[in-house]
Amino acid sequence: MQHDFWQARWESDQLGFHLAFVHPILKRNLASFGLQAGARIFLPLCGKTLDIGWLLDQGYRVVGAELSEIAVAQLFEELKVEPVIDEWAGGRRWQHAGLTVYQGDIFQLTAQDLRPVEIGPIDLVYDRAALVALPPAMRPAYAEQILALSDAAPQLLITFEYDPAEKDGPPFPVLPAEIARHYASRYTLEELSRKDVLQSSLNFREAGVTRFVEVAWRLSPKQSA
Ligand SMILES: C[S@@+](CC[C@H](N)C(=O)[O-])C[C@H]1O[C@@H](n2cnc3c(N)ncnc32)[C@H](O)[C@@H]1O
Numbered sequence: 493m494q495h496d497f498w499q500a501r502w503e504s505d506q507l508g509f510h511l512a513f514v515h516p517i518l519k520r521n522l523a524s525f526g527l528q529a530g531a532r533i534f535l536p537l538c539g540k541t542l543d544i545g546w547l548l549d550q551g552y553r554v555v556g557a558e559l560s561e562i563a564v565a566q567l568f569e570e571l572k573v574e575p576v577i578d579e580w581a582g583g584r585r586w587q588h589a590g591l592t593v594y595q596g597d598i599f600q601l602t603a604q605d606l607r608p609v610e611i612g613p614i615d616l617v618y619d620r621a622a623l624v625a626l627p628p629a630m631r632p633a634y635a636e637q638i639l640a641l642s643d644a645a646p647q648l649l650i651t652f653e654y655d656p657a658e659k660d661g662p663p664f665p666v667l668p669a670e671i672a673r674h675y676a677s678r679y680t681l682e683e684l685s686r687k688d689v690l691q692s693s694l695n696f697r698e699a700g701v702t703r704f705v706e707v708a709w710r711l712s713p714k715q716s717a
Contacts, residue, residue, distance in 0.1 A: 494630065495559060495597070502560040508695055509621050509663070510539060514546040517650055517708045518618065521684055524710070525646055527552065530590075531615035534642055536598055536634075537622035540567035544591065547618075553590040555606065555614065557598040564595045580605050599633065603641055614642040617711075619649045623674075624663040631666070635674035644678045647711035652704065653686075659699040671709065679711035 501507065527533075529551045538544065538556030540563050547554050548571075558564050564586050568575045575586040583596025594601055606614070617638055626634050638647075651666040671681060690697055690704040 502562040556593040684708040
């Protein structure tokens with residue numbers, strides 16, 4: 493089961509996805525979204541990414557959703573801040589200043605959960621290693637959930653492209669046609685960059701993958717009719 497897989501990864505500290513630096517795609521592209529100071533950025537499946545601390549340092553508010561309690565505890569510990577913890581229907585809610593993390597299953601989260609703490613509306617969804625972390629069968633429901641939680645806020649989305657015959661996910665390859673299937677009815681999709689990152693991806697190199705391309709996307713909400 494999906495939850496057991498991720499809980500086991502955190503329990504055994506198998507965190508190949510966790511980067512020791514702020515993601516360059518985030519740094520390079522965030523300004524182009526034109527967010528106001530204090531804007532709310534939603535990070536689904538956030539882990540303990542260093543991107544959160546960087547976003548807070550830039551003056552934004554951050555809302556995360558993360559299954560693993562270990563991940564959330566380590567996130568706050570590494571940020572060196574003391575959380576206030578209470579409950580929500582799906583787990584525990586951890587808060588400090590501009591940061592709120594809903595620990596639990598993102599599929600249990602509702603847009604209403606986000607309101608009482610003055611978190612909603614969401615101004616930007618930053619999806620790094622979230623959509624691509626989920627197997628194909630879960631991705632349509634995930635995309636629906638992101639649309640519902642954020643009311644189709646703009647997105648900075650990072651995906652990977654590689655030949656699935658060469659290695660099993662996660663991360664799974666997610667091709668442009670699939671992104672369009674999930675999101676084109678609500679967003680205009682714009683490819684921001686693509687780069688073969690095989691050289692810096694040890695797991696993929698060792699598995700014999702021949703091409704491992706990281707693609708950044710801007711998803712801009714379409715005007716509703
Ligand atoms: C590949 S990691 C990416 C973490 C983070 N975005 C990063 O860039 O480091 C995927 C994360 O999603 C979490 N996760 C998996 N399924 C989830 C779910 N249903 N609800 C909330 N979090 C989930 C896992 O525990 C894991 O930390």
